Amino acid sequence: MLLEQVEYVRPQSLDEALEILANDDGAAPLAGGQSLTNVLKNRVASVDVLVDISALGDLAGITRTADGGLSIGACVTYDELDRSAEVRQSHWMLGEVAAHIEDQQIRNKGTIGGNCCLSDPTNNLPPILVALDAVMELRSRSGRRSVEAADFFKGYFATALEPGELLVSITVPQMPERSGAGYASLAVGADAKAMVRAAARVTLDRDHATIVDSRVVLARVAHVPTRDAEAEARLNGADATDDAVRAACAGVADGMQPITDVHGSSEYRRQMAKVMARRAVDQAIAAARGGRNGSSAGGN
């Protein structure tokens, strides 16, 4: 189906974009346009004005923050994340997850901001951003606020964004020394979307023998990326060995009620969440030991 006629504007500044969004309830930001235009073509939603934010300088670029973290503009594409020397140097796994999204055409246009603001539970970037303790920087005509990634995703295609607000950038703090990240997905069938994902971050002690801090984030178990606090508590203080990680991950998702859908039952998801979490934690430990902050993202 073709797009219905819709007004298109290309503001020259962030302030101009925020002004348009504040004054018109029917205006929507257009970033990579890959999801929004499909939604509009399929008549699932309608907008009066498409506000093209893709060329705004305030939403572009990746810079190093004073504390060694990253500030990533909302309109940075997956391809830019993949190719960024800054990202690869300090947050290898974030670049790796971006590098595994679909195909080159999608990676050329899809933006980190669009990926998050859509809040499609199958999207790749939200779980790794939660695992990395990322913070979403929001602006509206009336001010700015910061929302932790863990609180940004509110539900199926729902976020903490208020009407008239834009995600401007994402701050990813520097990881502590001896930290690494991992990411694992399960998709059943060729070209299938992931049924379960896990992202992990661990920090090891000086001897690289004990896990001192961890994040275990599950996606597609609930409609939003969800930290498994019980699994994290079991990992913190555990030996960084296969047996100890396997034992800690055996209870992953036991305190949750995974969704059932056409792709898999609740119980199947729970079992696969344990496997994906173990793989992600194993990768994170290897990365922390190897001095590289992540290894292969492995699939969609």
Ligand SMILES: Cc1cc2nc3c(=O)[nH]c(=O)nc-3n(C[C@H](O)[C@H](O)[C@H](O)COP(=O)(O)OP(=O)(O)OC[C@H]3O[C@@H](n4cnc5c(N)ncnc54)[C@H](O)[C@@H]3O)c2cc1C
């Ligand atoms: C064929 C195909 C395959 C795909 N495969 C994958 C995949 O494997 N993994 C994956 O993660 N994704 C996948 N996607 C989704 C794709 O990555 C989209 O690009 C992404 O979901 C949205 O990013 P976008 O930049 O295109 O945003 P848009 O489509 O422009 O916007 C999406 C939504 O977010 C809002 N929005 C965008 N930016 C902002 C902002 N800065 N502030 C506030 N609101 C904003 C828009 O108003 C809109 O509601 C696929 C898409 C297609 C078409």
